[in-house]
Amino acid sequence: MHRKIKMARSFVVFAIILPLMTIISIFLYIEFIQTKETLFDVIKNHLIDEKVKLFKNYSTYMKGVFGKDIKKILGTDVITAQHYERELRLLQGDEIKYLYLLYRDKDNKFRFLLDATQELEQKAEFNQKFDPQSDIWDKAYSSKTFQITDQKELESLWITMAYPIIIDGKVVAVLGADVTYDVYSKIVETLTPLELVHYYFTIFMVVMLVLAYFLIYLYYINRKKSFIDPLTKVYNRQYLTEFLETTSLQDYQLLMIDLDHFKQVNDSFGHDVGDKVLINVVSQIKSIVRQDSILIRFGGEEFMLLVHKQDLQTCLYVAERIRKSVQSKTIYTDDHEINISVSIGINPFPYFAKNIEEAIKIADEQLYIAKTSGRNRVAVFKDQHKEQSLTSKRISDVKLAIDEDRIRCAFQPIYSAKTQTLSKYEMLLRMIDIEDNIVMPHEFLPAIRHTQVYINLTRYMLDIALQTLQKHDFDLTLNLDIQDILNDDIMKLLKDRFSDNRAVAQKLCIEILEHEEITNFDLIQERIATLKELGFKIAIDDFGSGYANFRYLLHLNIDILKIDGSLIRNVHKDKFAYNIVQTIAEFAKRMDIQTVAEQIETDDELQAVMELEIDYLQGYHLSRPSFDF
């Protein structure tokens, strides 16, 4: 019975953008750290390369000076040792903090040969034991290649290098270099503010993300709560708006359910008992309807039930079951036995209503009928009322289409039979519905006729005609109903737009259609005369069918006859139709009226009307209507 609550779009966007930004910031932070590490590696490798080259040269030099006797010479001659320590100091540079020469004794203990350190406290003496912190010294001896270790454990040292001095293929000493942390520290010092910005931004984003999801969660929970009636635990009225945002009433039938004489229950037994009765009735309704039905507490003791669309009999059956179930069940509460009944009003076609309020109003009217007819009954909005409802919807559809600029004009070319060239266009009204489908005029015009919307639509069409004629050099024809000619508002629209634009009016032909028989022939004559004075040409549309007949040709000063499409269809093989079209064409010629054959759909039809010397030709065979020229 409870549906998922829709989350606001802003929340959805928020819920997507924030994690995305958080992921990006984490990614950027990781990238930054990796780049920093890469930078350190590059600097470290560069430093090592430089020092290795230097040590290699020093090694060559030492070989030349000492040979294998390095330990003996340095151990016995202090002056020489001091001299070579000074030389060693020259290699030190800024990056190396301690530079020293070690040898390995017979007990495999490392001892100092030379130490370039000047600081007395730090300077080791000749033969002083050196406690290795890593195995690079032994490895340098055994592998005869230089070794490197990171000195994370030693204060202010970054890396230590052990470079073997090899004489006659034997390692006689190892040059030790402790590279200071200063270079590393300087880079860290430079990069730390940037790293901190990245770090705190990432932390901030993660915190924001957690906070945002928590808020969304709270919002979701509270929003859900706000849609539930605390007493009966069904939806409240607020939920209806939420529901309609996501769901169309097209799929539902609407029932308004009201508890009969509920006020008496409250007055006689108190509100607590009244509440229990409400809960009980809701429970009974819920036990009858399907899980996907929507039950809303609409007012005090009034409920709205939206059941999935089914045939009217099934809907009535559900309503009757609810009514009977409530009526038959005695409610026992606080030592009282209460029997209650419900009245139900059904609107089986809520979709045809202009809006939800009107759909509810219709169901409410039925509920009122059920109440006034003695209560404890079901009243249904009858099918014949549907048309009324549909008309109302159509009017609002057209109104909305005008507001949203979804009224369009298609233009169908009309060709001259004599010159076989394009002569003019017929303007055809089209409405684009909200699903982007083209709606033909016969689907909506009857519903809006005799309303202000119809006048507005006519104004809209006349404006398009005027603009098109001012922009282009061709003639246009426009359809108006005979009743439009009799309508003062529409006549005023025509005068307002074209009285000062006679040249433009002369390019516009008004095709008059008839849906009802003309009773006021004199007024029609007068109106056509007025239109002709304004400069318009007048055509009779669909001549030969319906009410349009030869009387028009005799009494109305018309310029063009459009022969009805039903006569043109199969004119080449229908002898009867051929004769009628021939008669119309000959008569029109005698009356100096031009003729148009419309709805030409085949080449045979085209040949036939050409043979009959019709002046103008129109139809899908020649050209279809198009929104562009």
Add this chain to the structure above:
Amino acid sequence: MIKAIILCFLITTVYAGDDKTASAIFNMITKSITKKSHATVYLHTQVNALEKHPGNLQIIKDCKKADLLIVSTMDKIPKECQQKIIFGTRYSHLKNSNVVGAFFWQKGRPNILFYEKRLKKKNIKLAPSFEKYIEK
């Protein structure tokens, strides 16, 4: 063996100025020299690590009653205590033959050093875990 591992761990992880770790090393050395769990130690004149974190050592002010003297300088060591077991905190302290060993920092590294002859002279037998720090 466990002691050797702990000592190695302490030696390899200690930072200069890490007083707690330095104190732990002094404690192990003192215990190994004196064979006492709560040896009395006289500090001459200032050994920060032990003053802050004496651990199991009992720091006393009378050097005569001390099992061990740990010194930061060789100057002005009370005459009556000069023959006691003295342990240095600099390499230079080892130049004095009364100093049996030293724990000191050099080139950012902690160093422990004992002289075998001096240990024998004082009848000190260190635990095997200190073997690699003894100079013959």
